[in-house]
Amino acid sequence: MPNQDGTGPRWMHGKFKCCGYRMTKPREAILDVLENTQEHLSAEDIYLAVHKFYPNIGLTTVYRNLEMLVNIEMIVKFDFGEGKSKYELSDHYSGKGHHHHLVCKECYKVVDYSDFMKDEVNFLKSTEDGLSKKYKFNITDHLIQFFGVCEKCSNK
């Protein structure tokens, strides 16, 4: 899905420029892929998707740009225990909003959930404050994942 409408500069252009980065085909393509999926993609997933439209974009470039995009917080990197990292657009850009993950230990299916966020927010607020003070940490982030076995995998 490269720039379907051909309407000039993309939304991410400003963000890039203001961070001192150039707007390039690979970057645009990678973000396009992430915009148009609900899934959590690996570097290779993204490489393959990008490859369909720009067969000359290399896997190395995908890795490099994923790292850069994580740094400027346009995307987030996750480890679900599968042996490779997965990526998704960060809360601000994704439309999904802030959410956590429920992971099947058998098939690695990942469910986004944002239920129970009231409880979570309370819990996180108080815990982060307490931990920051007690352990002199400047806390910037948290990771909450539940693991289990999905319905499909239970019936086997």
Add this chain to the structure above:
Amino acid sequence: MPNQDGTGPRWMHGKFKCCGYRMTKPREAILDVLENTQEHLSAEDIYLAVHKFYPNIGLTTVYRNLEMLVNIEMIVKFDFGEGKSKYELSDHYSGKGHHHHLVCKECYKVVDYSDFMKDEVNFLKSTEDGLSKKYKFNITDHLIQFFGVCEKCSNK
């Protein structure tokens, strides 16, 4: 610290036998290392520590046994984003009891904390119940980690 007191079968003997596993030097040595540290060790850390007492125990054996020990839930495997897994005795065997982790993104220092567990337990209970029902997951486990920058790394 191999079997300091020489008083025959170790505490883990029973657990092993009842699971159909044999009691071997490498297994005993690995558990000894994990018993005598407060840190979160990598496979290689453990290999090196074991190596001092049993120089002929191989790294492969360490990996194999770590996997086995995770399976029978005597130890727990963690990923703190460092590119290699870390291991510690599981709650039941460690004396630390159930706890979560605070991780420095700069130096990968890991702090065990069990403060604020009342809030956590409430939050986890209700969330797990809700998620189990809504998403038909049989939830067995959770991962809660806070990330930030430790005091030492802040002053640089």
Add this chain to the structure above:
DNA sequence: CTCCTATTGGTAATGGTTGTCATTAACAAA
């Protein structure tokens, strides 16, 4: 349009982890 330099793509290297297989040793049974 030009120039500077960030970025790229191909390829080799890295490093944690796993697979293979002949040899060894735990331990149940005799």
Add this chain to the structure above:
DNA sequence: TTTGTTAATGACAACCATTACCAATAGGAG
């Protein structure tokens, strides 16, 4: 204690996600 079965080991090679390297390319400011 001796024996037999087979789980477990150790050395080594292979795997695979990720990184390093470097010469060639292409953003985009001026």
